Amino acid sequence: MKFNLKNKDRNKLLAVLSISLFLCLALTVTGQAALGDRTLSSGSKGAEVKELQKKLLQIGYQVGKVDGVYGKSTTEAVKRFQKNRGLKVDGIAGKKTIAELKKLTGESTTSSGKKVGYKNSDVQLLARCIYAEGRGEPYIGQVAIGACVMNRIKSSEFPNSIAAIIYQPKAFSAVDDGQINMSPDETAVKAAKEAMSGSDPTGGAVFYFNPDKTKNKFIWSRPQIKKIGKHIFTR
Amino acid sequence: MKENTKKRILAWLSLTFFVAFGLSLAWGIYEYRLLNEQKTALDNQYKRALNDLVTDINEMETSMAKAKVANGTSLKVLYLSEIWKSSDTAVNRFSQIPSDEIGISYVETLANQIADFSKSMTQKVAATGSMNANETKIFDDMHQRIIETNRSLQNLSNQYYAENLAWIYKSPNIWEKLGIGKLIQASAQGGEKGGDPKQDDPEAARKAGEQTPSSVRGGLKQLDTSLQKYPPLSYKGDLDKHYVEKPLGLPAGVIDESKAITIAKDFLHKVGFRDAEPQVTGRSDSPLGGFNLAFKEAYLEISKKGGVVTYYRNQRELNERRLDVPKAIEKGYEALKKLGFDLVVTSTEDLDSYVMVEAVAQDNGVRIYPDKVRLTVAMDNGELIGFDANAYYAYHHDRQLNKKLSLAEAKNKLAKNFKIIENRLAVISRIGNQEAFCYEFRGTAFGEEYLIYIDAVDGSEVKISRIVNTPRGKLIQ
Numbered sequence: 071m072k073f074n075l076k077n078k079d080r081n082k083l084l085a086v087l088s089i090s091l092f093l094c095l096a097l098t099v100t101g102q103a104a105l106g107d108r109t110l111s112s113g114s115k116g117a118e119v120k121e122l123q124k125k126l127l128q129i130g131y132q133v134g135k136v137d138g139v140y141g142k143s144t145t146e147a148v149k150r151f152q153k154n155r156g157l158k159v160d161g162i163a164g165k166k167t168i169a170e171l172k173k174l175t176g177e178s179t180t181s182s183g184k185k186v187g188y189k190n191s192d193v194q195l196l197a198r199c200i201y202a203e204g205r206g207e208p209y210i211g212q213v214a215i216g217a218c219v220m221n222r223i224k225s226s227e228f229p230n231s232i233a234a235i236i237y238q239p240k241a242f243s244a245v246d247d248g249q250i251n252m253s254p255d256e257t258a259v260k261a262a263k264e265a266m267s268g269s270d271p272t273g274g275a276v277f278y279f280n281p282d283k284t285k286n287k288f289i290w291s292r293p294q295i296k297k298i299g300k301h302i303f304t305r
Numbered sequence: 306m307k308e309n310t311k312k313r314i315l316a317w318l319s320l321t322f323f324v325a326f327g328l329s330l331a332w333g334i335y336e337y338r339l340l341n342e343q344k345t346a347l348d349n350q351y352k353r354a355l356n357d358l359v360t361d362i363n364e365m366e367t368s369m370a371k372a373k374v375a376n377g378t379s380l381k382v383l384y385l386s387e388i389w390k391s392s393d394t395a396v397n398r399f400s401q402i403p404s405d406e407i408g409i410s411y412v413e414t415l416a417n418q419i420a421d422f423s424k425s426m427t428q429k430v431a432a433t434g435s436m437n438a439n440e441t442k443i444f445d446d447m448h449q450r451i452i453e454t455n456r457s458l459q460n461l462s463n464q465y466y467a468e469n470l471a472w473i474y475k476s477p478n479i480w481e482k483l484g485i486g487k488l489i490q491a492s493a494q495g496g497e498k499g500g501d502p503k504q505d506d507p508e509a510a511r512k513a514g515e516q517t518p519s520s521v522r523g524g525l526k527q528l529d530t531s532l533q534k535y536p537p538l539s540y541k542g543d544l545d546k547h548y549v550e551k552p553l554g555l556p557a558g559v560i561d562e563s564k565a566i567t568i569a570k571d572f573l574h575k576v577g578f579r580d581a582e583p584q585v586t587g588r589s590d591s592p593l594g595g596f597n598l599a600f601k602e603a604y605l606e607i608s609k610k611g612g613v614v615t616y617y618r619n620q621r622e623l624n625e626r627r628l629d630v631p632k633a634i635e636k637g638y639e640a641l642k643k644l645g646f647d648l649v650v651t652s653t654e655d656l657d658s659y660v661m662v663e664a665v666a667q668d669n670g671v672r673i674y675p676d677k678v679r680l681t682v683a684m685d686n687g688e689l690i691g692f693d694a695n696a697y698y699a700y701h702h703d704r705q706l707n708k709k710l711s712l713a714e715a716k717n718k719l720a721k722n723f724k725i726i727e728n729r730l731a732v733i734s735r736i737g738n739q740e741a742f743c744y745e746f747r748g749t750a751f752g753e754e755y756l757i758y759i760d761a762v763d764g765s766e767v768k769i770s771r772i773v774n775t776p777r778g779k780l781i782q
């Protein structure tokens with residue numbers, strides 16, 4: 071067979087080639103599409119969905135597994151986000167929802183617009199501590215646990231940073247048994263933010279304990295301030 | 306059954322057994338090695354913390370000795386800041402060493418006090434060149450204590466290396482680990498299985514303290530006990546700044562339970578509950594404490610002295626957001642007015658379904674930052690769902706505010722390239738529940754926004770805050 075193509079055949083080949091080239095390019099573009107290029111909704115998959123899930127998680131909305139699949143838990147998280155931000159609650163991540171999400175997950179800036187980071191790592195750690203120690207407690211009880219950590223920073227009898235206090239050996243049983251590594255829920259994240267802004271329902275407590283489960287004499291000997299939920303808070 | 310089949314079954318069984326045995330042996334060895342690796346890694350971390358602690362305290366002691374004799378400003382400031390640095394890191398190292406429980410630690414308290422004191426002395430010496438007689442005396446007292454602490458720590462470190470001391474005095478044995486024996490664990494929020502009576506009894510602990518320690522933690526406890534023998538330091542500094550012993554702002558008089566219910570009803574009515582029937586659910590024992598009350602999802606606290614609401618929180622479900630931040634501020638002002646407060650909003654933080662608003666008192670146009678009320682405004686209907694006036698009632702009092710510096714003189718103290726956006730007079734809090742009467746300048750320099758405070762009495766630069774724009778509001782660092 072000779073490689074002498076007729077004009078007609080050549081045209082066909084060119085057409086096929088250009089179409090496939092176009093398809094290739096188009097597919098590459100979709101593959102690298104950024105969050106916000108298209109509307110995402112239940113059933114959507116891919117990198118954009120993963121990006122969306124990460125951003126929701128960053129500001130404390132639980133989406134289950136960050137797997138790039140727009141499933142039921144992602145839809146629910148989007149709905150809660152929309153409700154809390156005053157957007158149309160439809161569970162669909164359209165232009166407005168994504169823009170609002172991007173705005174809230176952006177970095178902090180100086181007055182001239184220079185980026186200086188997210189400034190939220192302590193919130194994440196404190197939220198985990200609150201969730202591990204106090205899930206199931208009323209909201210105020212969770213803020214109170216966070217406030218205890220913040221009070222320890224201010225007290226001269228404890229270390230001076232959130233991480234140093236939380237990871238101090240034997241300071242929190244939920245740290246020693248690994249519960250601290252569980253992903254916190256939205257209530258715990260909120261409580262952490264509130265405690266870090268300075269809210270303190272405990273009246274200056276640095277210890278707390280569950281009276282039904284504790285016989286430890288040291289903790290019972292501390293001056294008690296008040297009981298919130300199941301915990302007694304002490305000085 | 307044939308002899309042959311029996312043999313075959315037996316052969317298969319023993320083969321399976323040996324394979325299973327071999328596999329579990331291999332798994333056991335693997336786990337054992339893994340455990341050893343992990344143990345070593347952890348042990349190394351602890352050793353590092355202990356060594357660092359000993360080094361930090363030693364450096365701190367040396368710098369204190371040098372700072373005492375330094376006569377020139379530059380070296381005195383250098384040594385004082387070195388003390389501050391090593392005491393701060395010592396506190397951190399101390400908290401990394403394993404313990405069987407955590408309680409009040411005098412070593413940590415001493416290190417923190419020295420850190421605070423040297424920090425404020427660094428500033429003072431840099432400004433005035435020297436410490437006064439009283440400060441010198443306190444400094445010497447601190448030095449004597451740190452010499453003793455340093456000696457004990459060096460001793461403990463030597464002992465650790467010579468005798469391979471355990472970290473905590475008793476590690477659980479295999480039965481306890483398997484959950485059969487009684488496991489001793491006590492922690493900050495209380496050991497859930499009961500503590501060791503020997504450790505809980507201070508008398509026994511003191512007696513044990515006189516013997517040679519059998520563990521690093523035991524040695525640190527002995528050190529703690531020996532430090533407790535000293536009289537308290539005359540310097541209080543930042544001590545217990547999370548806690549106000551004598552609130553200045555509570556009205557006179559003491560109330561009883563029925564009065565507390567009346568006050569709660571009135572408050573709840575003002576924040577939007579019509580016929581509320583609050584119940585007393587408990588007491589709180591603190592200088593600002595009194596009665597804890599609840600009604601439906603609302604919780605509030607009323608002080609025994611003066612009978613004022615110090616804390617309120619409505620934990621209701623929040624619906625769709627319908628407000629924006631300026632509207633929330635407006636609602637915050639409305640609520641304050643209803644509750645009888647005349648305050649000015651200084652900051653907001655947008656937390657999606659609600660917004661946190663901070664408002665402070667004003668005295669003839671002077672912002673009184675310590676007298677602060679924190680409000681939480683729901684973004685669905687603008688209701689006040691949170692109110693925290695603990696700071697307000699702790700610090701609010703009549704102040705004698707007499708400035709000596711004119712605005713022009715204060716402006717002169719600012720950096721040349723600092724562009725002022727606005728200025729006002731303000732009272733701010735300082736280390737150790739002290740206050741300063743200042744000129745507050747908000748402005749920009751180097752592309753950043755700052756708040757600079759110049760003392761309105763002596764003209765010194767008191768504080769600089771940096772303002773960062775976060776997606777949720779301005780953050781003052």
